[in-house]
Structures are given as C-alpha cells and as structure tokens.
Amino acid sequence: MRVEKASYVGEDNRGQKFQIEANRALQRSSDEPVVDIWGMLARFGLSNGPVTVAANQGRYNLDEQKVAVQGPVRVAGPEGEQLVTRDVTVDLKQNLVTSDGGVTGRTELGEFQADSLRADLDGRTVVLDGRARLKIVQGRSDENNAPFAASPDRTAGFADGCSRARPGECAGVGTKGSQQQRSD
Numbered sequence: 001m002r003v004e005k006a007s008y009v010g011e012d013n014r015g016q017k018f019q020i021e022a023n024r025a026l027q028r029s030s031d032e033p034v035v036d037i038w039g040m041l042a043r044f045g046l047s048n049g050p051v052t053v054a055a056n057q058g059r060y061n062l063d064e065q066k067v068a069v070q071g072p073v074r075v076a077g078p079e080g081e082q083l084v085t086r087d088v089t090v091d092l093k094q095n096l097v098t099s100d101g102g103v104t105g106r107t108e109l110g111e112f113q114a115d116s117l118r119a120d121l122d123g124r125t126v127v128l129d130g131r132a133r134l135k136i137v138q139g140r141s142d143e144n145n146a147p148f149a150a151s152p153d154r155t156a157g158f159a160d161g162c163s164r165a166r167p168g169e170c171a172g173v174g175t176k177g178s179q180q181q182r183s184d
Contacts, residue, residue, distance in 0.1 A: 002027075003025045003026075005023065006021065006025050007021045008021075016057055018042065020104055021039075023038050024037070034060070035060045036167065037067075040055045040056075046078065049077070050078055051075065051077050052075070055074070057069070064093075065092040069085055069087065072086045077107075079108060081105070081108070081178050082106045085103040085116075086099065094117070097119040101116065105117060116129045135175070
C-alpha cells in the first residue's frame with residue numbers, strides 16, 4: 001500500500017491535540033508489518049504551546065509499535081527551545097524515545113550537547129547520556145521562571161535565594177558571563 005500526503009490527527013491521554021503528517025508512506029506488502037515513511041512532521045499542542053518534530057525518513061513496525069527514524073531529527077518548542085539529534089527509536093508501547101546519535105540543543109537557560117538521549121514521554125523527562133555538556137548563557141533566562149534566574153548583579157543563581165549564598169554553596173554562584181558545566 002502506498003499513501004501520498006498522509007495526515008493523522010488525534011489527542012493524547014492528557015487531552016492535548018496532535019497532528020502527524022508524512023509526504024509519503026509505503027507498506028510493501030500486507031505480510032510485512034513495516035511501513036516506510038518519508039517527510040515526517042509532527043505537531044503537538046502542549047499546555048505551554050506547540051512543539052514540532054521533523055525528520056526525513058523512518059520505518060514504523062506495526063507489530064512492535066516502534067518507529068525507527070534514520071538520520072536527523074529536529075524538535076522546536078513553544079518558547080524557542082531547539083533540539084537536534086539523529087537515529088531515533090520511538091517505542092509507542094512504552095512511550096520511550098532513545099537516540100543512537102549525538103544531540104545538541106538550546107533552551108532559555110543555554111546550550112547543551114551529549115552523545116545520546118533518552119526520553120520518557122509519560123514522565124516528560126529527557127536524560128542526556130555520555131559527555132553531556134551545558135553552557136549556561138547569563139541573562140537569557142527570565143527571572144520570573146523559577147527555579148533558575150539571573151540575580152540583579154548578573155551572577156547565576158536560583159530564584160529561591162541561592163544567588164545570595166557564599167561561593168561554592170550553589171552551582172554557578174560567583175561567576176559572571178558564560179559558564180560551562182561538564183559531566184563525563
């Protein structure tokens with residue numbers, strides 16, 4: 001079966017709408033439970049705004065309920081967040097996402113990179129694995145968005161008063177400008 005310009009609209013278990021589009025999909029035979037997909041784009045309506053996910057190609061295994069995305073995957077969040085990785089597996093049964101390729105990204109806090117990622121879609125958590133790096137960009141964060149905010153003297157700190165602690169008591173206190181954190 002071959003489909004051109006496929007679109008699927010639905011709602012997740014939290015009532016948030018999503019739309020998944022594909023330029024082309026091909027299932028070579030009904031005996032083979034694999035659908036090849038090209039030109040994938042997904043839009044998820046989260047409570048704080050839409051998230052888009054784009055990829056060039058992937059394979060959906062109907063029996064295993066897994067999508068294997070070959071090549072780059074780009075994610076854009078509602079507040080300017082960006083994430084780029086490659087070679088991703090989405091396990092629809094377990095609601096887990098893993099990447100076999102490196103990951104880079106940007107949030108309001110700064111820029112990050114790692115060798116791979118694991119995401120729990122139910123728990124809405126993302127774990128960066130292997131040589132994870134975070135470069136905090138001072139002043140990029142909004143002071144009203146706890147837990148992280150820049151104090152008036154532009155020193156990194158936490159909105160709960162950590163910015164007034166003695167150097168060494170809180171991560172980032174006592175440094176100005178950009179900050180590089182490494183976790184090997």
